[in-house]
Amino acid sequence: MPERPADAPIFDPEAFRLTAQEAELTARARAFGQAVLAPRAARWDREASFPTDNYRDMHGKGLLGICIPREEGGLGADFRAYCLTAAEMGRYCGATALTWNMHVCSTLWTGALTEDLEMDPALRDEHRRRRQKHYDRILRDGAVYAQPFSEGGAAAAGGVAFGTTARRVPGGYLVSGKKIFASLAGHADFYGVLCTEVKEGEDRLSRRDTLYLAVPRDAPGVTVEGDWDPLGMRGTVSRNLLFRDVFVEEDAALMPPGLYFQAATRWPHMFMTLSPTYMGLAQAAYDFTVAYLRGEWPGMPPVKRRMYPTKQIAVAEMRVMLEQTKALWFQAITDARPDPLKEQVLRAWAAQHTVMENAAALAARAVRTCGGQSMLKTLPLERIYRDARCGSLMLPWTAELCIDRIGRDALYEKGETDD
Numbered sequence: 001m002p003e004r005p006a007d008a009p010i011f012d013p014e015a016f017r018l019t020a021q022e023a024e025l026t027a028r029a030r031a032f033g034q035a036v037l038a039p040r041a042a043r044w045d046r047e048a049s050f051p052t053d054n055y056r057d058m059h060g061k062g063l064l065g066i067c068i069p070r071e072e073g074g075l076g077a078d079f080r081a082y083c084l085t086a087a088e089m090g091r092y093c094g095a096t097a098l099t100w101n102m103h104v105c106s107t108l109w110t111g112a113l114t115e116d117l118e119m120d121p122a123l124r125d126e127h128r129r130r131r132q133k134h135y136d137r138i139l140r141d142g143a144v145y146a147q148p149f150s151e152g153g154a155a156a157a158g159g160v161a162f163g164t165t166a167r168r169v170p171g172g173y174l175v176s177g178k179k180i181f182a183s184l185a186g187h188a189d190f191y192g193v194l195c196t197e198v199k200e201g202e203d204r205l206s207r208r209d210t211l212y213l214a215v216p217r218d219a220p221g222v223t224v225e226g227d228w229d230p231l232g233m234r235g236t237v238s239r240n241l242l243f244r245d246v247f248v249e250e251d252a253a254l255m256p257p258g259l260y261f262q263a264a265t266r267w268p269h270m271f272m273t274l275s276p277t278y279m280g281l282a283q284a285a286y287d288f289t290v291a292y293l294r295g296e297w298p299g300m301p302p303v304k305r306r307m308y309p310t311k312q313i314a315v316a317e318m319r320v321m322l323e324q325t326k327a328l329w330f331q332a333i334t335d336a337r338p339d340p341l342k343e344q345v346l347r348a349w350a351a352q353h354t355v356m357e358n359a360a361a362l363a364a365r366a367v368r369t370c371g372g373q374s375m376l377k378t379l380p381l382e383r384i385y386r387d388a389r390c391g392s393l394m395l396p397w398t399a400e401l402c403i404d405r406i407g408r409d410a411l412y413e414k415g416e417t418d419d
């Protein structure tokens with residue numbers, strides 16, 4: 001198949017005033033995505049298999065350590081730099097970008113984000129010592145981390161404590177419970193499990209006691225179960241994980257006790273990291289439509305369809321939707337910081353909702369506009385369409401939950417009731 005010309009950036013560095021680091025990382029991801037991710041994406045989708053080859057190559061490019069601080073050997077990307085880079089990856093392979101997000105969170109949440117949180121100095125030293133162990137595995141061995149938090153109840157939405165538990169025993173913890181939809185199941189080297197510490201003498205689990213523990217994939221008591229044959233994001237291999245009295249040592253703690261709760265309450269933008277993949281898919285649906293209507297999609301006869309007014313209107317409306325999505329999302333990822341204003345949190349939910357819903361809407365419009373041949377499996381659009389549909393379902397900030405929270409917080413100030 002002939003090559004496509006190099007894609008333009010989703011966020012032009014000059015127009016969006018990106019930092020030099022953001023410009024470099026996004027260019028690196030775009031070149032890698034176009035050359036390496038795009039040609040392989042159909043295979044992971046068809047087989048519903050994990051993109052192991054991509055991870056090997058991402059390790060070679062330093063991308064597994066993108067959010068590991070520079071002084072600890074990584075590329076030192078902060079939240080926004082990561083989001084912009086991940087959007088470029090999502091453009092070419094949704095499943096790789098989405099699973100990469102699970103991995104990257106194990107370094108972003110434990111790295112840059114914790115620098116903004118309160119810890120006494122001795123605890124911070126201990127945290128830095130522990131995380132270096134994880135970072136070394138990633139940088140040296142190419143270790144990949146998953147992030148299973150969903151359990152099929154209200155915990156993943158942040159409503160109640162995780163039902164997966166950790167009990168203190170000499171030298172570490174015993175982890176027990178079940179996680180559903182664990183992307184990278186059977187393929188990650190470590191599962192970054194969110195679970196609740198069971199405290200002696202307390203009869204109820206508390207969200208304040210959430211622990212974030214790295215469980216080795218081959219630890220006795222870890223099992224992967226269930227089939228995986230979904231509509232979209234098929235390469236994520238998000239099967240179920242069972243933990244039966246799995247022993248992990250104390251250094252398995254990716255964050256000290258109490259820190260995840262502090263992060264979740266003080267750094268809410270941390271839950272936006274699933275959206276970059278779908279920002280990339282939204283751009284991909286638009287790009288495909290323009291190239292297809294211009295008769296320039298590689299491998300297709302050079303038939304132009306751009307002269308019809310209905311196609312021009314459709315593309316114009318897609319462009320409007322894409323620009324709205326980009327502008328809101330860019331502002332929201334720029335807002336991210338500890339203890340954001342209420343306005344910034346409302347905007348983060350609005351941005352998450354917009355990206356997830358608009359990616360699916362743009363992909364649907366692209367199929368409708370390009371027509372019958374465009375949905376053949378020899379072309380990427382139908383995969384983009386199926387992958388994009390999954391965005392609104394991603395907890396903790398599903399499209400429904402974002403609407404719930406915006407409506408509530410727009411109408412009530414903290415502590416207000418109608419009694």
Ligand SMILES: Cc1cc2nc3c(=O)[nH]c(=O)nc-3n(C[C@H](O)[C@H](O)[C@H](O)COP(=O)(O)OP(=O)(O)OC[C@H]3O[C@@H](n4cnc5c(N)ncnc54)[C@H](O)[C@@H]3O)c2cc1C
Nearest residue numbers: 147148149150152157181182183233238394395398400401
């Ligand atoms: C491709 C893909 C990859 C995924 N990867 C991971 C992963 O790596 N790790 C992981 O932990 N999870 C992952 N998930 C899981 C995902 O984030 C959801 O947890 C999962 O889809 C929830 O499934 P459910 O059917 O039990 O949803 P339910 O919990 O039944 O929720 C269904 C809908 O109800 C709404 N809802 C849920 N709770 C509330 C509430 N308290 N109040 C109001 N409305 C609510 C939400 O809108 C939600 O979409 C993945 C999902 C997909 C599709």
